[in-house]
Amino acid sequence: xxxxxxxxxxxxxxxxxxxxxxxxxxxxxxxxxxxxxxxxxxxxxxxxxxxxxxxxxxxxxxxxxxxxxxxxxxxxxxxxxxxxxxxxxxxxxxxxxxxxxxxxxxxxxxxxxxxxxxxxxxxxxxxxxxxxxxxxxxxxxxxxxxxxxxxxxxxxxxxxxxxxxxxxxxxxxxxxxxxxxxxxxxxxxxxxxxxxxxxxxxxxxxxxxxxxxxxxxxxxxxxxxxxxxxxxxxxxxxxxxxxxxxxxxxxxxxxxxxxxxxxxxxxxxxxxxxxxxxxxxxxxxxxxxxxxxxxxxxxxxxxxxxxxxxxxxxxxxxxxxxxxxxxxxxxxxxxxxxxxxxxxxxxxxxxxxxxxxxxxxxx
Amino acid sequence: xxxxxxxxxxxxxxxxxxxxxxxxxxxxxxxxxxxxxxxxxxxxxxxxxxxxxxxxxxxxxxxxxxxxxxxxxxxxxxxxxxxxxxxxxxxxxxxxxxxxxxxxxxxxxxxxxxxxxxxxxxxxxxxxxxxxxxxxxxxxxxxxxxxxxxxxxxxxxxxxxxxxxxxxxxxxxxxxxxxxxxxxxxxxxxxxxxxxx
Numbered sequence: 001x002x003x004x005x006x007x008x009x010x011x012x013x014x015x016x017x018x019x020x021x022x023x024x025x026x027x028x029x030x031x032x033x034x035x036x037x038x039x040x041x042x043x044x045x046x047x048x049x050x051x052x053x054x055x056x057x058x059x060x061x062x063x064x065x066x067x068x069x070x071x072x073x074x075x076x077x078x079x080x081x082x083x084x085x086x087x088x089x090x091x092x093x094x095x096x097x098x099x100x101x102x103x104x105x106x107x108x109x110x111x112x113x114x115x116x117x118x119x120x121x122x123x124x125x126x127x128x129x130x131x132x133x134x135x136x137x138x139x140x141x142x143x144x145x146x147x148x149x150x151x152x153x154x155x156x157x158x159x160x161x162x163x164x165x166x167x168x169x170x171x172x173x174x175x176x177x178x179x180x181x182x183x184x185x186x187x188x189x190x191x192x193x194x195x196x197x198x199x200x201x202x203x204x205x206x207x208x209x210x211x212x213x214x215x216x217x218x219x220x221x222x223x224x225x226x227x228x229x230x231x232x233x234x235x236x237x238x239x240x241x242x243x244x245x246x247x248x249x250x251x252x253x254x255x256x257x258x259x260x261x262x263x264x265x266x267x268x269x270x271x272x273x274x275x276x277x278x279x280x281x282x283x284x285x286x287x288x289x290x291x292x293x294x295x296x297x298x299x300x301x302x303x304x305x306x307x308x309x310x311x312x313x314x315x316x317x318x319x320x321x322x323x324x325x326x327x328x329x330x331x332x333x334x335x336x337x338x339x340x341x342x343x344x345x346x347x348x349x350x351x352x353x354x355x356x357x358x359x360x361x362x363x
Numbered sequence: 364x365x366x367x368x369x370x371x372x373x374x375x376x377x378x379x380x381x382x383x384x385x386x387x388x389x390x391x392x393x394x395x396x397x398x399x400x401x402x403x404x405x406x407x408x409x410x411x412x413x414x415x416x417x418x419x420x421x422x423x424x425x426x427x428x429x430x431x432x433x434x435x436x437x438x439x440x441x442x443x444x445x446x447x448x449x450x451x452x453x454x455x456x457x458x459x460x461x462x463x464x465x466x467x468x469x470x471x472x473x474x475x476x477x478x479x480x481x482x483x484x485x486x487x488x489x490x491x492x493x494x495x496x497x498x499x500x501x502x503x504x505x506x507x508x509x510x511x512x513x514x515x516x517x518x519x520x521x522x523x524x525x526x527x528x529x530x531x532x533x534x535x536x537x538x539x540x541x542x543x544x545x546x547x548x549x550x551x552x553x554x555x556x557x558x559x560x
Contacts, residue, residue: 085394122490126417133425137397140429144390144436156433163429183492331535 020118024101032263033063039263039319046323073252078146081249085145090254093138093261097268100131104271105186107281107304110296115186115281116304124185125173128272129166132227135265136162139229139236142258143246154245157330158229158236164337165226171345172220175213175352176200176276179361189280199279209355212348217277219341221317224269226337228262230318232325233333270314274307281307369409376402389435397428411484414491 037052037059044051052059077086103124105115114120121127136159143155177183179200180191188200197204201217204210226233237245247258274280281303291299328336355361379402382395400423407416488494499507554560 082388082390085390121413123413123417123492126414126421130417130420130425133421134401136425136429137432140432140436141394152436159429159433163426166425329535332537335537 017118021102024118025098028098028101028264028267029260032260032267033067034060035267035315036063036263038315039322042316042319043323046320067256070252070256075252075254076249078148078249080147082145082147085141086249087254089138089142089145090250090257090261092141093135094257094264096131096134096138097261097264100128100268101264101271103127103185104268104275105189105280106307107300110300115189116300117186120186121184123183125177125183125188125276128185128268129170129173132265132268133162133166135261138258138261139246142250146246146249148249150242150244151246151248154236154242154248157242158246161229161233161235161333161337162227164334165223165341168219168337168341168345169223169227171342171349172216172223173276174349175216175345178349178352178356179203179206179209179213181356181361185275185280189275189282192279193282194286196279196284199277199282201277206355206359206361209352212351213277216345216348217273219345220273220277221314222336223341224273225318225321226333228265228269230266231322232328234327235330235333238327266318267311267315270311270318271307273314274310278310279306280310365409369406372402372405372409376406390432393428393432393435396431397424400424400428412491414495 040062041051041059052062055061055065077083102118103121105117105120105124107116109115139158139162140155143151143153143158146152176188180188182188182191192199194205196202200213202210203213225231229236236242237247242248247255250258283302283306291302376399379395379398383392383399386392386395400419404416404419404424407413407419485491485494488497552560
């Protein structure tokens with residue numbers, strides 16, 4: 001991050017960073033529009049419905065139509081609401097989920113040792129963890145400021161849930177950090193080069209660790225579902241009990257911001273899984289000699305392709321889980337987080353730390 | 364540019380810290396406290412201590428302040444009653460504040476002579492995290508472990524204080540629920556007409 005601040009010193013660096021931020025924002029917004037449609041289409045497909053198919057060919061422009069509708073509707077603020085906090089909550093949610101993308105490396109750089117990332121932080125993993133732990137504020141603030149029963153109950157549920165699963169996510173991230181020996185996201189991706197068997201999910205270069213890392217990956221996926229309040233852990237917005245949880249009093253643009261933040265968080269979690277466990281921008285095979293003479297830009301673009309493909313794969317899994325798995329009961333959710341995931345991930349940290357200390361792979 | 368960033372962040376920290384005690388609504392106070400924490404993390408990033416900054420956000424903003432917010436929201440605080448007796452407490456508050464201010468001023472003047480201009484956020488190591496780890500796990504190993512034990516004792520104490528086994532509470536046993544088979548729950552009968560079971 002000090003790089004980012006130093007780059008403000010010279011004028012070109014400042015505009016470069018601004019341009020990168022604008023590019024990330026634009027690409028993310030457009031991708032979210034189509035991912036939202038994909039989510040609905042997959043959900044509809046599982047239920048043998050057609051899904052949105054009216055606006056544009058195959059309903060491709062449905063999200064844009066919804067966007068226009070949300071923007072043009074009137075913003076209703078309940079009479080007893082705490083106005084400032086009520087408006088601030090969705091803005092905070094949306095901003096935080098955009099800010100987290102600053103540390104995500106999406107492709108290898110054109111010169112070796114660099115990567116396509118807005119800010120190549122030394123503590124990138126920790127930064128993502130810190131920002132995602134702030135996400136709970138948008139929900140608590142929204143639920144409290146609405147000054148109404150269901151939103152408040154939903155917000156309390158959600159806060160408890162997110163705090164619980166953050167703990168196990170933290171420990172799972174620690175296992176990856178231990179194997180890599182660095183908290184830099186680009187370094188974590190580089191540690192998995194050389195073919196799909198070297199990805200942390202299989203981690204054959206640290207042979208017996210596959211028996212630890214694969215379960216850790218599955219647990220990270222489940223925790224990511226809980227952390228983003230997706231089904232089967234969508235207790236905060238369980239419509240049969242709480243109407244829509246913390247979003248009950250929200251409509252038009254504030255609701256749009258909440259929804260945008262939610263989907264950005266989902267894609268962020270997909271990107272985190274890709275980077276931590278699935279090799280980031282690395283393809284499944286190391287084509288070192290074949291692609292040696294390719295122009296560097298083409299190599300970067302192929303890295304970007306693999307990164308996006310993996311994110312899309314995880315998003316598909318998220319959508320399928322939403323369509324297939326029934327909702328958890330609240331006590332089951334808490335039991336899973338505290339009594340099963342926490343001890344298991346703690347044990348995994350011990351095992352991986354013991355392995356790293358015993359074999360000395362990091363020194 | 365970093366100087367401007369410092370002044371902007373420092374102003375926000377001081378203003379939000381003032382608002383923590385000046386805000387009428389306790390929830391707003393906690394929200395300003397969170398803003399103060401977050402901006403201090405920004406200040407830590409400015410001096411190159413990015414690891415500390417992230418830890419500050421994760422621990423204080425992500426966990427401790429959430430609990431504060433929970434408690435303040437759940438308590439039905441009477442705002443009028445809270446503001447009563449302000450004048451009688453004022454001398455004590457001023458005294459404590461003056462002592463804190465004096466300590467900070469003395470500490471920073473003692474430190475200034477040594478550290479101004481050659482401040483190193485990660486002495487003797489590549490990154491911040493490594494520098495802290497090296498000091499914490501070698502020089503201060505014993506104190507670090509003792510702090511861990513103190514926390515463990517506090518945690519067990521909190522659990523013991525709040526754990527109550529009330530009789531007559533219906534509890535869910537997940538192992539029992541998931542091990543249920545169809546044969547345990549269903550019984551097929553074939554009642555003949557006009558007789559029932």
